[in-house]
Amino acid sequence: MAAKWIETLTGSLEQKKQYKQDKARIDGLPEPYATAAKAMHRYFMYYGGITDGDTLMTMFGDLADLWERAAIDGTPVRAIVGDDPVEFAETFAQAYSGKQWIDKERERLTKAIDAAAGDNGKGAGA
Amino acid sequence: MGKQMTEMLKGTLEGIVLAILAVRPAYGYEITARLRDQGFSDIAEGTVYALLVRIEQRGLVDVEKVPSEKGPPRKVYTLNALGGEDLEEFWRTWSFLAERIEQLHQNIENSQEAGE
Numbered sequence: 002m003a004a005k006w007i008e009t010l011t012g013s014l015e016q017k018k019q020y021k022q023d024k025a026r027i028d029g030l031p032e033p034y035a036t037a038a039k040a041m042h043r044y045f046m047y048y049g050g051i052t053d054g055d056t057l058m059t060m061f062g063d064l065a066d067l068w069e070r071a072a073i074d075g076t077p078v079r080a081i082v083g084d085d086p087v088e089f090a091e092t093f094a095q096a097y098s099g100k101q102w103i104d105k106e107r108e109r110l111t112k113a114i115d116a117a118a119g120d121n122g123k124g125a126g127a
Numbered sequence: 128m129g130k131q132m133t134e135m136l137k138g139t140l141e142g143i144v145l146a147i148l149a150v151r152p153a154y155g156y157e158i159t160a161r162l163r164d165q166g167f168s169d170i171a172e173g174t175v176y177a178l179l180v181r182i183e184q185r186g187l188v189d190v191e192k193v194p195s196e197k198g199p200p201r202k203v204y205t206l207n208a209l210g211g212e213d214l215e216e217f218w219r220t221w222s223f224l225a226e227r228i229e230q231l232h233q234n235i236e237n238s239q240e241a242g243e
Contacts, residue, residue, distance in 0.1 A: 070155075070199060081176075083174060089174065092177045096180040097184060
């Protein structure tokens, strides 16, 4: 009960714990995997735009899985990321279809265009 | 991998991976290895991983975590009914596209021959 009440103020404690665990897994990776994983983690903080905590947690957990596996198998960093790390990071992040801040704006754009076209999204707009 | 190849693969890789899983369940690295065997030599392991995450989020596969000797458990992906439907749609779309593009190609070749 008390925990629930506190969490409405602070956000989910379970999520914070999970986040710390996943961050520790990433920090604990051997080089060069730690550097690669941290760079991606940082990029997600800027690019992600995901506001939904659960989705973010799944993403960071999977990121840790990916690099731990690579470290154990000895897969070269380049063989994981490919030629374009930005492209890779963005494709990775886009796989998590949680609520993004841009969703609201997408909805708004759609409505504005519907109104401007005067068709409520129906008809051929003739 | 050439730029054009990368771009074209982007639209089809999901179908290709679903097709691989339709044969039998597999984990990420097996899928990458099979793609490489089939001539996609430069495909990045992470690309396949990100794709598997996406089809998992969309509910096209069932995932089972199988413990491995070392490291985190491996996720084994199995195509489910929804994934099967998606794969069928992929093949229909692919046939349509392949047919039309080939037709276009033939038309161009024929008109060039006629012009010679």
